[in-house]
């Protein structure tokens with residue numbers, strides 16, 4: 001039970017013209033775990049998310065959710081099967097209120113109806129501390145609140161796996177601490193695995209059980225945060241060869 | 247700060263019911279056969295319906311169709327051809343329903359490739375092209391469609407203005423009631439989600455194509471009903487008359503003028519523009535188009551969110567009624583963090599998409 005695998009990626013490759021955005025990437029995620037996915041800009045992190053959620057079709061490789069292959073299933077069905085996600089550039093429904101945004105996840109992502117959908121949406125809003133802002137129209141919310149709202153919307157669809165694409169991007173230090181608390185709370189309260197892409201490396205290292213490092217579409221390392229931080233290949237990828245010599 | 251939207255709550259419902267009773271009594275009071283006003287309301291009800299049909303697909307679901315005249319024309323032809331063939335009769339409800347249903351079916355068939363493959367401007371052009379092709383097909387249809395001359399119907403059956411008035415009122419009320427409930431249901435919420443962000447909608451479990459086709463075909467159904475009634479009214483159906491781009495552009499103009507993506511916008515816009523058309527036509531027939539055009543330009547310049555924005559002192563949100571099935575049905579009060587202008591972006595997006 002302790003290591004119940006929920007998501008497995010097998011040998012995923014994806015090219016755009018000449019660019020190999022993903023090269024034979026494999027990855028595994030277990031329930032109640034957080035796997036951090038880091039790597040320089042353009043390493044292929046968002047592309048990996050888009051492959052998992054079927055926005056892109058991989059050239060090669062397969063995606064398994066709880067042991068069942070879901071490669072090629074349309075994106076809306078991927079969500080209904082249990083993969084929720086957020087976007088690097090926030091994508092909330094701007095003319096809707098916070099509650100309306102989140103109830104979309106409950107109604108469509110998990111096919112809940114009536115009171116059940118309402119309950120699921122409110123629980124998700126409470127989990128991210130946005131319950132008191134439920135009637136605020138999204139276009140009037142701060143970036144930080146909209147990022148939290150995206151998390152809530154994903155949670156309302158009762159996911160088994162949540163993919164967070166740079167949830168800290170553009171947030172100030174206070175907001176980052178808040179987001180860290182929320183991600184941790186989500187892990188504790190929900191039976192799911194979290195795959196978390198982040199540029200703010202110290203933030204991910206703080207919470208995650210494992211870190212995978214992508215560089216030019218290749219997974220160059222995967223280990224505990226401590227070991228990854230001292231991995232020469234990783235330091236090279238981030239800071240260049242010079243840094244390793246010193 | 248409470249933001250009770252216009253015409254909502256128990257009072258609003260009562261007001262709407264009283265208005266319908268008043269409109270129903272008008273032909274008795276006004277001498278329907280003589281009254282120009284009755285004709286004006288008849289044509290306004292048709293405009294309201296066609297505009298609201300377009301508003302559903304373009305204003306709520308964000309898919310700008312420029313081919314609504316295809317559905318209007320198909321509705322008219324189904325009615326005319328089935329009557330001509332002796333399958334249905336005069337002012338026959340079966341014919342009218344079939345006209346709407348076939349228009350809706352056509353929307354499904356054409357929506358699969360157009361909504362499935364095309365986006366934004368390309369979808370708009372696709373619908374326009376489709377409607378033009380349909381017009382040519384009906385011109386070239388020889389004996390089946392009556393060619394460019396079309397179909398003559400037995401005008402001796404004309405039963406006076408009163409039935410037309412009531413049927414058009416019925417269609418408009420039916421349309422408004424259906425769309426009222428639709429936009430408050432999860433379907434309406436899905437439409438708006440798609441309009442705001444397709445990727446996010448899809449990532450949250452909304453079937454894109456199915457939802458878009460639903461909005462497109464419901465709009466087509468009501469537009470087809472109007473085409474059907476128009477066939478009964480004019481007794482002469484020809485491609486240049488019912489497949490004219492006018493029926494594709496009027497709902498767009500009226501809805502944008504009144505307030506796109508709002509419930510009352512198309513209603514207000516349709517009545518207003520019908521009024522301007524008729525008045526300009528009466529007073530200065532030679533300047534009719536010029537005056538109507540000037541009016542449209544001025545309204546869009548000074549009220550970019552449509553006339554409906556006047557109702558709440560100009561700061562009303564584009565959804566007069568907040569959508570969402572689980573808020574109280576008649577517009578809960580809104581947390582008052584609405585600043586001026588913030589919605590203009592939303593309205594612009596809707597049009598651009």
Ligand SMILES: Nc1ncnc2c1ncn2[C@@H]1O[C@H](COP(=O)(O)OP(=O)(O)O)[C@@H](O)[C@H]1O
Pocket residue numbers: 016019021039040041042043044045046047048
């Ligand atoms: N839709 C696309 N079309 C073409 N190239 C793309 C597309 N999406 C991503 N890429 C390319 O793939 C590489 C990886 O991009 P991305 O996954 O966004 O990186 P990351 O999220 O790690 O910063 C980049 O070189 C990017 O330019």
Ligand SMILES: [Mg+2]
Pocket residue numbers: 045046047088
């Ligand atoms: Mg990225």
